[in-house]
Amino acid sequence: MKKIVLKSLLILLLLVNTAFAAEPLPSWNDTGAKQAIVAFVEQVTLDGSPNFVPLSERIATFDNDGTLWSEQPMYFQDYFTFDRIRALAPQHPEWKLKQPFKAVLENDTKALAALSWPALEELIMASQAGETTEEFAQAVKDWSATARHPQTGRLYTEMVYQPMLELLEYLRANGFKTYMVTGASQEFVRPWAEQVYGFPPEQVIGSNFKTKFEMRDNGPVILQLPEFVLVVDNVGKPVAINQYIGRRPIASFGNSDGDLQMLQWTTGGSGLRLGLLVHHTDAVREWAYDRTSAVGKLDKALDAAKARGWTVVDMKKEWKIIHPFEKQ
Amino acid sequence: MKKIVLKSLLILLLLVNTAFAAEPLPSWNDTGAKQAIVAFVEQVTLDGSPNFVPLSERIATFDNDGTLWSEQPMYFQDYFTFDRIRALAPQHPEWKLKQPFKAVLENDTKALAALSWPALEELIMASQAGETTEEFAQAVKDWSATARHPQTGRLYTEMVYQPMLELLEYLRANGFKTYMVTGASQEFVRPWAEQVYGFPPEQVIGSNFKTKFEMRDNGPVILQLPEFVLVVDNVGKPVAINQYIGRRPIASFGNSDGDLQMLQWTTGGSGLRLGLLVHHTDAVREWAYDRTSAVGKLDKALDAAKARGWTVVDMKKEWKIIHPFEKQ
Numbered sequence A, B: 001m002k003k004i005v006l007k008s009l010l011i012l013l014l015l016v017n018t019a020f021a022a023e024p025l026p027s028w029n030d031t032g033a034k035q036a037i038v039a040f041v042e043q044v045t046l047d048g049s050p051n052f053v054p055l056s057e058r059i060a061t062f063d064n065d066g067t068l069w070s071e072q073p074m075y076f077q078d079y080f081t082f083d084r085i086r087a088l089a090p091q092h093p094e095w096k097l098k099q100p101f102k103a104v105l106e107n108d109t110k111a112l113a114a115l116s117w118p119a120l121e122e123l124i125m126a127s128q129a130g131e132t133t134e135e136f137a138q139a140v141k142d143w144s145a146t147a148r149h150p151q152t153g154r155l156y157t158e159m160v161y162q163p164m165l166e167l168l169e170y171l172r173a174n175g176f177k178t179y180m181v182t183g184a185s186q187e188f189v190r191p192w193a194e195q196v197y198g199f200p201p202e203q204v205i206g207s208n209f210k211t212k213f214e215m216r217d218n219g220p221v222i223l224q225l226p227e228f229v230l231v232v233d234n235v236g237k238p239v240a241i242n243q244y245i246g247r248r249p250i251a252s253f254g255n256s257d258g259d260l261q262m263l264q265w266t267t268g269g270s271g272l273r274l275g276l277l278v279h280h281t282d283a284v285r286e287w288a289y290d291r292t293s294a295v296g297k298l299d300k301a302l303d304a305a306k307a308r309g310w311t312v313v314d315m316k317k318e319w320k321i322i323h324p325f326e327k328q
Helices: A002-021 A032-045 A076-091 A093-097 A101-105 A109-113 A117-128 A133-146 A162-173 A186-197 A236-244 A257-267 A300-308 B002-021 B032-045 B076-091 B093-097 B101-105 B109-113 B117-128 B133-146 B162-173 B186-197 B236-244 B257-267 B300-308
Strands: A059-062 A177-185 A204-216 A219-230 A251-254 A274-279 A311-314 B059-062 B177-185 B204-216 B219-230 B251-254 B274-279 B311-314
Touching: A032 A162, A032 A274, A032 A311, A059 A162, A076 A093, A076 A101, A076 A117, A076 A133, A093 A101, A101 A109, A101 A117, A117 A219, A133 A186, A133 A219, A162 A177, A162 A251, A177 A186, A177 A236, A186 A204, A204 A236, A204 B236, A204 B257, A219 A236, A219 B219, A219 B236, A219 B257, A236 A257, A236 B204, A236 B219, A251 A257, A257 A274, A257 A300, A257 B204, A257 B219, A274 A300, A300 A311, B032 B162, B032 B274, B032 B311, B059 B162, B076 B093, B076 B101, B076 B117, B076 B133, B093 B101, B101 B109, B101 B117, B117 B219, B133 B186, B133 B219, B162 B177, B162 B251, B177 B186, B177 B236, B186 B204, B204 B236, B219 B236, B236 B257, B251 B257, B257 B274, B257 B300, B274 B300, B300 B311
Parallel strands: A059 A177, A059 A251, A177 A204, A251 A274, A274 A311, B059 B177, B059 B251, B177 B204, B251 B274, B274 B311
Antiparallel strands: A204 A219, B204 B219
């Protein structure tokens, strides 16, 4: 018995050694961004270093759209919303004649691409409200397992960034607790975030609806109501980080002006901090956009990055591959 | 080098063995409540058992006031609020003539004990709003290190329940992720909850204020505003659990009607569940109260416990000691 335990421990030791020996971030070229990340992680994890950070304080926050997965030509939650509106349409005959529902049902792509935020909000509400959290999670799960991106033909969950998956893994291996902090509905992300990224639901922070606890005959439910209680974008990101986590992150990762305040909050703390922006520069393998994009606009945050010394990843030059399926 | 590693591993193994061999919950008599807890934990952690629960799903939620620490003759946050109002009074000369502030400044204990919720809410707002989260956390830290309970003369943080500290430790040793879910302000609890109970701030869920992100000359701050965005009591408990954690707990611990819906939500899930209420029955070592108490009223939840088979702890009979200082 003792022998077996010892043998298992030795194997474990060997595995740990191998893990540490392997080069981190294999899909990143050995250029500025990777060097900045590795230097940061080595400093904050080096016991005795003036920049050492204890385990409990190693909090890292990640935006999702455009930072962990693609976001063009529309946020992927919008595709879900439209699909959900179509699925629910038989119960709402009035939608056929009423905008913005009419545009969705007729798949009027031009009108959909130009939707105002209030119109989109109305669709999001209609797609989520009145359902229990459990019913809605199942609808999201079913959708994420089958729905495909109109241009790539891939599952949306395949359109994540391989280099960022490796970054998540590298940070976790170095004792970081990683959180997603997204403007999307957290109820839209949580059902698949653990399997795809390794974020358990309690480490997914997103915009969310008012909900209501109800005792029904067959047990209690939590019902989604048509009212936002928290919008996790711009100034809403540090606010939500404070509400949910109660500590200031030491590293934050984003790609757009919606992440500006999160990076300000993170890098405004004392001690060594890492702020990083993913810059979409690869029109061939993904999309190229920044200061004038309707989706994922990166303008003020790009200026702030220069002024504050944040790391900016040039996707085209610094990432060997973008999506995991390129490996195949 | 290898020898040292092996030796360390053997010591670790020995410690692990010792930990498992030690009798859990030493301050609990071997009666119904302890037996129910141990039976539950053994079932959900036994690989191959039909009731086995994987690590990631082992979520346990704890009320604080009356469940983890005392709450008589008033919630301890109320004492903090009054002390804070007194400390801030020099900047608010108008408070001398204005209720409910006047009652606080004159220490009119009769009036204070009878405060309505709107009056108390006004005091809570005044004690917390307008400050940055960091300033406020420091004020709470200073207070919790020095303020003493008017009847026992103890620090409030000494008035925690030794059997519940052991229960937290026992659950954590069995892979549970433990959360506090309290009606008190989370900004009031987080600064000391890690040291006193072992809850990191991200595992403290409480009522909370609207906050605002602000860039100031010397860096970003988060400012507390005089408006509740979340009240974590009654139906607010399952709602907050869903918002922050996104999973249904498998065990919940409370002591009052404010915990009823949390226990309903937890025990309403499929599989083995544990709902437990602390019943304050010991007028000598602590306080005895239930159905008619102004603080920590336990009435409907006590009926529900009987109907639903929840465990009710008789503090007087089932706890060998109540507060840690009784050991000394």
